[in-house]
Amino acid sequence: MRQSIRDWFDERVGLDIFERMLQKPLPKRGAWFYTLGSATLTLITLQFITGAFLMFYYVPDGEFAESSIRYITEQVRYGWYLRSMHRWSANLLFIVIGLHIFRVFVSGSFKRPREMTWIIGAFIFWTVIGIGLTGGLLPWDSNAHWIGTVFGNTLSYFPLVGRFLRSALLGGEHVGTLTLTRFYALHVWVLPLVLGILITLHLYLIRKHGLFGSVIEYRDQIRALEAQGVRRESIIVTKMTPDETEPFYPAQVFRDSIIAFSLITLVSLFSTLFPFSPYRGEEPPPTRIIPRPEWFFWSVDEWLMYFPGKLIPIGLVLITLFFLFLPFIPFVERHPEVSPIRRPVSTIIGAWVYLFIIILAMMAGARIFNY
């Protein structure tokens, strides 16, 4: 019976493709680090689900946004829970993505033939930042207003196109009626659509190449290259034998499931213990509004602070170049080895960049909370 159902579908859908995908070999070593990608996917899925349900009540209008959020948190059954899930999961997502990028960088997994996987990953990263930024405005409380203002004015410092960028994004010179609907459209539809397409491509490429390490299938090509006199050092490959790998299903799916379960439990726990109320803390009197960016923008905020007066555009251009540089890493870091120990320069630079970002964020945090 089960076999006949399977065959029915196989004939019409082509199950063998999916079965082959599940059988794709993965390296056994370091397999827990490979769960970071699927952990990211778990949280993104959670964002899509909780976000879709927030849309049932949220109204993207300057007059009603705040009230509708208040209604969600205070009156809709489990509204506070879904909203807090959405926010906590977003926060966790930035940490998990950071770890995923770090593991991919350290293990040299962005090298040939996986450059495109990395490039798509960098685009994904930009998109996620965009979603986080546009989402920050939707509560439309005074903090949201100032986040938007600071962001718009930051853009306005770009040489030549700055003011145009600010107006194009805010829908006018300042944060107002037209800003909210734009950010809403970007946050709930445009950017998630882009993200969905990019993630699909990302996953396709991962399945095409197999995870880093499981490159046994390239062995013949390497022999051929060597026979042509190409030096072995310039051919990137790892020494994996079949007994060092195992199929994706069930071992890796099992690990991924455990991680997914732990993450969702964690988000749920945080949401229950520390739910987000419509007002972050006390409602400050108008003269004492202290705008607070989301923590994942703290390092950028801190960085820009070190470029006062006429230097502001320089700080802005530098940090933009940093983000624009991400997709090019596979073409700059071309060391033949993948092992982090055997390419110490990249490993050290990578670690320093992460440390630098974390220190900047911590300094910003200290400044913001001591003010």
Place this chain on the structure above:
Amino acid sequence: MNQTAEEPIGRRHFMERAILSIFGAIGVMLTPPILGYILSPVFRIREDLSQSTRWAPVAPVSEMETVGDLPRTFDVPYRVKEGWRVRETSRQVYAVRKGGELALFSTFCTHLGCPTAWDDAKRMVICPCHGGLYNNFGEVIGGPPPRNLASLEYKVENGVVYLKDPANVYEVGWKDPRKRA
């Protein structure tokens, strides 16, 4: 993919060109309306801006006369036309007496636009965002702000001080929309 005998190279070429042209034409047809649609608020050519407040009352002259050389904060309510809506809102301005003359200046930090506040104890205008500091006349004395707080135009009419163009909140880059309307 295979070139058949009945399909000469010319025909294939033609179709390849045609496919490119077709998609090019689709792009050309769709791009201008989409861009125009998204950027419409930037150009605001068809907006009726007469509904924004031109001159907003700040305070009676008698009250302004009590202002000394330390800035005092005033709340200025005004209307602003934004797309399809006329919004009632308000902003704050500082008033200070400078060389015997009344001066109004903006509370918005010239760095990234955060709302500053006069600190009585420290005798400075302080920006909460990145610690921009200004003196009592709104001149930068520390932190990242590139310029002094914007001084604002005002007029006195019938014993009331009016602020010009209150909707011009971030003097950085403001263009008077009425010139296009």
